[in-house]
Amino acid sequence: MAQPEGRMLPEVTPDSREFWTGGFENELRIYRCQACRQWIHPPVGACWKCRSRDVAPEVASGRATVAAYSINHHPWFPAFPPPYAVAAVELDEAPGVRLTTCLVDVDIAAVEVGMPVEVVFDEQDDVALPLFRPVTA
Amino acid sequence: MTFVEDRAVVTGVGQSQIGRRIGRTGVDLALEAAERAVAHAGLTFDDIDGIASYPGPVAAEGGFVGATTHDIRDAFGLRTRWHVSGVETSGQIGTMLDAAAAVASGRATHVLCFRSVWEATAQASGRAAALTTKSARAGGHSEFRVPFGAASPANWIGMYAQRYMHEFGLTREQIGKLVINTRKNAALNPNAIYRDPMTMDDYLNARMVSWPFGLYDCDIPADGATAVIVSRREAADGLANPAISIEAAGAALYERHSWDQRADLTTMASHDATASMWETTKFTAGDVDFATLYDGFSYLCIQWIESFGFAEHGKVGPFLDDEDNYRLEGRLPINPHGGQLSAGRLHGYGFVHEACVQLWRQAGDRQIAKDVELAAVGVGGGPEAGCMLLHLA
Ligand SMILES: [Zn+2]
Numbered sequence: 001m002a003q004p005e006g007r008m009l010p011e012v013t014p015d016s017r018e019f020w021t022g023g024f025e026n027e028l029r030i031y032r033c034q035a036c037r038q039w040i041h042p043p044v045g046a047c048w049k050c051r052s053r054d055v056a057p058e059v060a061s062g063r064a065t066v067a068a069y070s071i072n073h074h075p076w077f078p079a080f081p082p083p084y085a086v087a088a089v090e091l092d093e094a095p096g097v098r099l100t101t102c103l104v105d106v107d108i109a110a111v112e113v114g115m116p117v118e119v120v121f122d123e124q125d126d127v128a129l130p131l132f133r134p135v136t137a
Numbered sequence: 138m139t140f141v142e143d144r145a146v147v148t149g150v151g152q153s154q155i156g157r158r159i160g161r162t163g164v165d166l167a168l169e170a171a172e173r174a175v176a177h178a179g180l181t182f183d184d185i186d187g188i189a190s191y192p193g194p195v196a197a198e199g200g201f202v203g204a205t206t207h208d209i210r211d212a213f214g215l216r217t218r219w220h221v222s223g224v225e226t227s228g229q230i231g232t233m234l235d236a237a238a239a240v241a242s243g244r245a246t247h248v249l250c251f252r253s254v255w256e257a258t259a260q261a262s263g264r265a266a267a268l269t270t271k272s273a274r275a276g277g278h279s280e281f282r283v284p285f286g287a288a289s290p291a292n293w294i295g296m297y298a299q300r301y302m303h304e305f306g307l308t309r310e311q312i313g314k315l316v317i318n319t320r321k322n323a324a325l326n327p328n329a330i331y332r333d334p335m336t337m338d339d340y341l342n343a344r345m346v347s348w349p350f351g352l353y354d355c356d357i358p359a360d361g362a363t364a365v366i367v368s369r370r371e372a373a374d375g376l377a378n379p380a381i382s383i384e385a386a387g388a389a390l391y392e393r394h395s396w397d398q399r400a401d402l403t404t405m406a407s408h409d410a411t412a413s414m415w416e417t418t419k420f421t422a423g424d425v426d427f428a429t430l431y432d433g434f435s436y437l438c439i440q441w442i443e444s445f446g447f448a449e450h451g452k453v454g455p456f457l458d459d460e461d462n463y464r465l466e467g468r469l470p471i472n473p474h475g476g477q478l479s480a481g482r483l484h485g486y487g488f489v490h491e492a493c494v495q496l497w498r499q500a501g502d503r504q505i506a507k508d509v510e511l512a513a514v515g516v517g518g519g520p521e522a523g524c525m526l527l528h529l530a
Contacts, residue, residue: 007284007286008274008275008279008283008284008288009274009275009284010274010275010276010280010281010283010284011273011274011275011276011280012274013276013280016280016281041281041398042280042281042395048393067300067402068296068297068299068300068303068402069296069299070291070292070293070295070296070298070299070347070348070349070350071345071347071348072286072287072289072291072292072295072346072347072348073344073345073346073347073348074289074291074346074347076286076288076289077286077288079286080286084286086285086286086287086292086295086296086347087296088296088397088402096398096400097398098397098398099281099397100281100282100285100287100293100296100396100397101285102285102286102287112303113299113300113303127284129284129285131285
């Protein structure tokens with residue numbers, strides 16, 4: 001599997017394939033329990049809440065709010081020149097369900113808890129990474 | 138009620154040479170720590186019939202796995218009848234608690250427990266280089282963080298710290314007071330790696346790593362090993378040191394093993410471990426004389442302070458404003474040896490070592506002056522935690 005310069009792509013598993021590839025069709029696919037409707041992330045074959053095994057990816061709106069962030073200043077990867085904002089964003093339709101991501105098209109001095117953001121996909125090789133940017137509209 | 142019915146005690150501890158890039162292997166360091174701990178207990182290796190370690194032979198790079206139990210058994214020709222290592226446990230002390238249960242149930246008499254790291258030497262070329270030159274993809278627990286540039290625990294734990302600061306008004310200056318006090322303690326510890334005094338300006342102006350964490354909020358790769366001898370109580374009579382009781386232990390993990398899905402982002406697994414521990418003991422937070430609390434990142438120590446109940450949830454900032462709460466001469470000295478931030482990243486076991494030498498009054502210049510009988514030890518961060526109350530009446 002090719003490794004683009006200066007970054008580390010995810011190892012796509014049967015559980016995570018929809019999450020990592022939905023972006024090629026502009027869809028943020030998140031597992032959801034078909035029994036109790038709980039959204040689940042990271043994707044896995046059971047619902048932690050009701051323990052149903054009936055789980056499947058569904059399309060989330062891609063809208064979220066920043067739950068926590070950290071402004072990274074260390075050059076871990078050439079593809080991520082610092083400073084940049086690492087954030088845990090909470091999905092609008094799923095309070096408490098968070099994605100760790102990187103914020104883009106953002107003034108890092110303006111990042112705050114509660115900031116509304118929306119998904120934007122960064123296509124790299126065989127995956128589309130769900131990054132998030134501030135909602136401007 | 139006492140942990141494993143009070144049948145397990147600590148009889149000796151030892152540490153290897155500790156430093157930065159000292160050029161020795163993790164096995165070499167572990168052997169040295171083991172020799173010192175066995176001798177300190179007044180035992181010989183012929184007495185050691187059990188062995189326990191963290192994390193065991195897991196896939197990890199950069200000196201994280203300094204030595205496995207098989208490495209040490211093989212090197213010293215140990216004749217052991219009970220063995221364990223593991224990373225899926227209650228913080229770095231999880232297998233030490235298993236050792237206590239093993240001696241209590243008669244499976245072993247004296248267990249050598251150890252943790253060895255040689256990350257400073259092994260990562261001499263840099264962690265970032267190690268990450269980006271690998272051809273492998275991010276899998277396992279890295280899959281959902283590292284592809285977004287969230288490469289380091291500084292990023293993951295920095296997010297928790299940011300949310301706590303947002304919710305409760307904790308400031309970098311308050312965190313800095315804890316870090317500076319820890320450095321002040323390290324100046325009294327001849328084995329600490331960083332002993333130069335630190336000012337608030339030094340702290341606040343240090344290179345930023347991942348806001349709110351600057352350089353001095355993060356521990357630094359170190360080389361060093363720590364060993365602890367856990368013995369059956371009846372076998373501890375007449376040894377070199379009075380037996381230290383493991384009065385209580387907390388091993389609970391009540392939420393998912395995740396760095397971002399915990400229901401309350403202002404708490405960590407340390408809250409689960411301590412809650413389960415307090416349910417099993419007659420002691421309360423007010424009975425604790427001093428504490429050794431994991432500070433691989435400064436904020437993790439803050440989490441342990443409130444997890445044990447030394448400050449109310451959300452109130453650690455005001456607790457830190459008053460140094461009399463936690464300085465060496467204060468009401469509840471915290472990390473007299475300098476913690477991982479200043480004494481060195483010995484990955485959990487250093488806190489057990491310090492709690493024991495303080496209880497035995499063998500801590501030299503950094504010995505807490507007041508009488509100390511009960512120590513709180515909290516180890517781990519994020520979704521991993523284990524804790525103990527150590528008691529020497
Ligand atoms: Zn469910």
